[in-house]
Amino acid sequence: MKFLAAAVSTLALATGVLAQSAYIEKPADGDSVTAGSSLVIDVVRPNTISSSQEVGIAIGISSCTSKACLPANSTLGTLLYNGRFTPQYDEDQAATGQYQPHQNITVQIPGDFTKGTAQINFAHFFLLGASLSPYIETSEVNVTVN
Template sequence: MKSVLSLALLAVSAFAQNAAIGYPPQGLSVSPGSSLTVQVERPNTLSSTEEVAVVIGLQSCPGTPCIDPADFMGQILYNGPFNPQYQGPLGPPYQNFTVQIPSSIASGTALLGVAHVALIGAGFSPSLETLNRTITIS
């Protein structure tokens, strides 16, 4: 019984260290050349965490499967520091990034990828995670 509880706590602890895309919602339609707000959330963790960076990329994939951002980020829209903050009494800390959708991007399905880099734990071991959200270019 103790081992099951330990595994459950470990899984919850690992999940709590993950970032998430708060905005845009899945399937949002955006126009080429327009600005898009990308909200990256980072819930508090029980372990020490030092945020390093976020990279936001966009790949056009109309009519073909999109490639996982862990393998291909596409066109880089942002590459820089990440400093999530509480913006009110509800919700996790987050940071908004305003990015420009390339004016030359093809209409159809596109994949917004986020790479999040942090140092986690007492020894500050490196952590890299990738997130994605499918949007529509119209």
């Protein structure tokens, strides 16, 4: 019976964590970006049902032109950003259409980056709950580099 209670608690916590996952909203999957130019990446952190503390994020880019890209939990590729993550609500949410806390991060796509299919990789590190359990989540967005 104790095993069942522990399993249910673990499943509930994991479900809560997944429901709170931060993600890259822009650029969207399939968008084009330009080598040698700056790019605004909009990272959304949905409302949380549990207390959490942000630690930071890292964003990278990998070329997928000559071989399939690895998932972000294996590599971030060329690092574009590594630092603080302080998502905020927009003051005028109706005007921006953004109703979740988010942060715009401007990065520079290297000028010599391989043109073609690429993947923007994202890693998010945060502490969850009263016990401040550490979590790392990752995700990817597929783009085309021009």
